[in-house]
Amino acid sequence: MVKNSLLLKNRKESLRKLRMRETLTAFGFISPWLIGFLVFTGGPIIASLGLSFFSWKMLTPPKFIGLTNYINMFTTDQLFKTSIGVTATYVLIAVPIAQVIALGLAILLNQNIRLSSFWRTVFYVPAIISGVAGAVIWRWMYHNELGMINNLLSMVGIAGPHWLYDKQWALMALIIKSLWNVGVPMVIYLAGLQGLPKFLYEAAEIDGAGEFVKFKHITLPLLTPVIFFNVVMAIIGGIQTFSEPYVMTAGGPQNATLFLGLHLYQSAFSYMKMGYASAMAWIMFAFILGLTILQFKLANKWVYYENTES
Amino acid sequence: MKSMNIQKLSRREFLKMAGAVTFAGLLASCAPATVKTAEPEATQAEEIVPTSAPSTNEMVTIRYGRHDAVDGDVENVKVFQEMFPNIKVEQEQIGSFAEKVPALAAAGNLPDVFRSWEAMCLELVRADLMHDLQPMVDVEPEFNPADFYENWWNWPVVAGKRYGIPDVIAPHVCFYNADLLDEKGVPYPDKDNFTWDDYVEKASKITDPANHVFGSETLPIGWTYFHLKMVRQNGGDYFSPDFSTCVIDSPEAIEAIQYWADVLLSGEVMPSPSQIVDVGGIGAVAELMQAGKIGLQHDGVWVMNNMILGGFRWNVVPEPSRKVRDTITHGAFNMIPKTTKNTDAAWKWLNFHCSTKGIYNYGLVGKFPGGRKSSNLIEPHPWIADVPFEVNWDVIPQALEYGHVLPGPANEGECMKIIGDALQAIYAGSAKAKDLFPEIAPKVTAVLQQAA
Numbered sequence: 001m002v003k004n005s006l007l008l009k010n011r012k013e014s015l016r017k018l019r020m021r022e023t024l025t026a027f028g029f030i031s032p033w034l035i036g037f038l039v040f041t042g043g044p045i046i047a048s049l050g051l052s053f054f055s056w057k058m059l060t061p062p063k064f065i066g067l068t069n070y071i072n073m074f075t076t077d078q079l080f081k082t083s084i085g086v087t088a089t090y091v092l093i094a095v096p097i098a099q100v101i102a103l104g105l106a107i108l109l110n111q112n113i114r115l116s117s118f119w120r121t122v123f124y125v126p127a128i129i130s131g132v133a134g135a136v137i138w139r140w141m142y143h144n145e146l147g148m149i150n151n152l153l154s155m156v157g158i159a160g161p162h163w164l165y166d167k168q169w170a171l172m173a174l175i176i177k178s179l180w181n182v183g184v185p186m187v188i189y190l191a192g193l194q195g196l197p198k199f200l201y202e203a204a205e206i207d208g209a210g211e212f213v214k215f216k217h218i219t220l221p222l223l224t225p226v227i228f229f230n231v232v233m234a235i236i237g238g239i240q241t242f243s244e245p246y247v248m249t250a251g252g253p254q255n256a257t258l259f260l261g262l263h264l265y266q267s268a269f270s271y272m273k274m275g276y277a278s279a280m281a282w283i284m285f286a287f288i289l290g291l292t293i294l295q296f297k298l299a300n301k302w303v304y305y306e307n308t309e310s
Numbered sequence: 311m312k313s314m315n316i317q318k319l320s321r322r323e324f325l326k327m328a329g330a331v332t333f334a335g336l337l338a339s340c341a342p343a344t345v346k347t348a349e350p351e352a353t354q355a356e357e358i359v360p361t362s363a364p365s366t367n368e369m370v371t372i373r374y375g376r377h378d379a380v381d382g383d384v385e386n387v388k389v390f391q392e393m394f395p396n397i398k399v400e401q402e403q404i405g406s407f408a409e410k411v412p413a414l415a416a417a418g419n420l421p422d423v424f425r426s427w428e429a430m431c432l433e434l435v436r437a438d439l440m441h442d443l444q445p446m447v448d449v450e451p452e453f454n455p456a457d458f459y460e461n462w463w464n465w466p467v468v469a470g471k472r473y474g475i476p477d478v479i480a481p482h483v484c485f486y487n488a489d490l491l492d493e494k495g496v497p498y499p500d501k502d503n504f505t506w507d508d509y510v511e512k513a514s515k516i517t518d519p520a521n522h523v524f525g526s527e528t529l530p531i532g533w534t535y536f537h538l539k540m541v542r543q544n545g546g547d548y549f550s551p552d553f554s555t556c557v558i559d560s561p562e563a564i565e566a567i568q569y570w571a572d573v574l575l576s577g578e579v580m581p582s583p584s585q586i587v588d589v590g591g592i593g594a595v596a597e598l599m600q601a602g603k604i605g606l607q608h609d610g611v612w613v614m615n616n617m618i619l620g621g622f623r624w625n626v627v628p629e630p631s632r633k634v635r636d637t638i639t640h641g642a643f644n645m646i647p648k649t650t651k652n653t654d655a656a657w658k659w660l661n662f663h664c665s666t667k668g669i670y671n672y673g674l675v676g677k678f679p680g681g682r683k684s685s686n687l688i689e690p691h692p693w694i695a696d697v698p699f700e701v702n703w704d705v706i707p708q709a710l711e712y713g714h715v716l717p718g719p720a721n722e723g724e725c726m727k728i729i730g731d732a733l734q735a736i737y738a739g740s741a742k743a744k745d746l747f748p749e750i751a752p753k754v755t756a757v758l759q760q761a762a
Contacts, residue, residue, distance in 0.1 A: 027327070058412040059437035079727075144584040145522075165584035167738065250532060254734045269409040270723035272433075 052279035069279035083263040091238035106189035124183035135247035192226035375421030377407035425642035432718035442471040474643025476681035481709030488623040509630040516605040527607035553719040556754035639713035
């Protein structure tokens with residue numbers, strides 16, 4: 001009996017040591033990434049949280065000011081409120097339109113059409129062009145007199161606006177520009193469509209359902225998890241928009257395209273208010289986190305998963 | 311025999327390990343970056359550093375940072391290194407200058423000598439990051455401070471201490487397309503008496519919007535300081551001389567900006583920014599003039615190299631004036647940060663680079679006149695090019711006599727944002743200067759005094 005318990009104890013000890021060795025080996029393999037993440041991402045993120053409670057102009061030592069940055073953001077900084085409005089407007093308009101277009105394109109590509117691979121590539125290519133390069137291209141396209149867009153409009157007798165220099169149209173110009181990235185959600189929708197069970201459509205056809213009925217009662221409900229994913233990702237990306245306003249409009253004209261990300265950047269590097277910019281970054285994070293949690297909670301009401309009861 | 315049952319790592323154990331590693335990272339990164347303040351060696355460097363002290367044989371490398379390309383100073387580096395074989399000068403172009411310099415300063419990694427823009431110079435001085443150069447100037451034989459243009463020599467002086475020394479200067483002048491003016495039958499501007507009204511009158515006679523020909527280049531709305539010269543030409547300013555107050559609500563400033571806004575909005579003198587943006591690239595004005603699309607433009611002389619290659623007849627006159635002959639003179643100040651480990655070598659380089667011949671060599675590349683009057687006496691003059699037509703070359707160095715350095719207020723970025731937003735609204739026609747400037751002046755003053 002004693003011998004058995006000793007054996008068991010030794011066995012547990014050797015298992016523990018083996019487990020520790022394996023764990024350390026695993027950490028050894030992932031340590032390059034882990035160290036890089038901590039030093040260049042995780043550490044600075046936590047440092048920025050600390051900095052958000054300081055006033056730091058980079059050239060002088062930081063000064064602790066408590067919650068002043070956060071309070072000023074919501075009370076005295078008019079540009080912060082402007083940037084929230086611009087960002088919210090952009091997300092509320094650009095995201096639904098992009099999802100509708102992406103889903104529409106995916107449905108078209110899911111048909112048995114010729115050159116579907118070619119068209120899939122054509123719609124996806126803009127997604128692999130860097131944000132800055134795309135922004136420069138579209139800045140040219142929006143040129144008042146030499147740009148392709150106004151030239152095309154003039155062919156049908158429409159005098160195009162001054163797009164990026166018109167306070168009424170600048171944000172819409174950026175929204176239109178954002179639509180050329182529909183290739184990303186499109187391929188995800190396409191994958192979702194191709195994974196839908198065909199027997200449901202066959203059964204519906206037998207029952208005499210038309211295309212619209214099939215789309216409304218089969219395609220859409222089964223696609224809701226994909227729609228949910230795309231919408232969440234699009235909202236996160238929309239709130240973080242930076243390169244387009246930075247390259248195309250610098251936040252103008254008259255702050256009509258002053259996105260939250262751009263205001264954050266300007267606060268940090270133009271006004272040299274690093275502490276304030278850090279606070280703004282955390283507020284942006286809080287917005288994104290809050291919206292994402294809200295969407296997850298609301299998802300229970302409209303997202304249908306096959307293994308749940310309808 | 312029972313098989314060994316290896317237990318997987320539990321979530322709690324994994325979290326403990328991850329927490330330990332994260333804590334280590336936190337310790338390493340959580341402390342806010344501090345700017346290195348003057349160390350004892352730097353305090354010693356505050357005292358007089360006699361450059362006539364014998365050089366050691368030890369090889370010293372110093373970094374010289376600028377916003378422009380390094381080939382601008384290659385000749386100076388070559389001559390300097392021949393004179394001082396134990397000092398190697400490594401030039402570096404600092405891209406994204408306005409953003410990177412504060413980051414370099416915060417990291418204590420500024421170059422041993424670097425050329426700082428006007429407002430940035432004073433920001434660095436206010437943060438006590440720069441050496442006082444006056445003691446070094448005082449012991450330097452034959453330095454001759456009176457050789458510098460007074461407005462540039464006296465600018466980087468704070469509380470009696472001198473923190474920077476200028477080199478080349480690029481003034482704003484007015485270029486005109488002589489071929490286009492001849493074609494339109496418009497008399498050339500009089501270089502001794504050229505007013506705003508003259509400018510507008512000549513430009514409006516040239517303008518033919520249907521054929522995309524405009525008498526004047528447009529106004530760069532996004533360049534807030536550009537409009538300062540017009541305000542000064544009307545007797546106003548953006549800031550008080552000590553940069554403690556915003557004075558843009560003066561009648562002179564309001565009148566100046568509204569004048570040019572009305573000119574822009576009329577569409578009869580210059581294209582709108584949306585028509586001209588991105589057309590032609592960096593040498594846009596020269597190309598537009600060459601194409602016969604622009605008659606006059608008033609901007610910095612850095613367009614000279616493109617104008618020379620333009621292949622059309624042009625000439626230059628002073629900026630048009632209203633009440634005061636004034637213009638902007640752009641340049642930079644060579645400074646030595648307190649974080650340098652080679653103050654003596656840094657000063658040797660700075661002193662050489664800002665010498666008469668050093669400034670002349672540097673000016674030759676960009677065709678700029680120098681901040682030293684003696685450098686502008688050396689022939690061939692850097693700003694003069696061999697062109698087959700007559701040009702009023704004297705206008706360029708003369709601008710250094712009456713032109714002014716850009717201001718250096720505290721919290722410059724935020725101040726320029728407020729003023730820039732107001733200018734955008736005025737030039738878009740959605741507001742009037744008389745309504746907007748009184749509204750923003752106190753806001754800008756509040757920002758200026760935040761740093762006090």
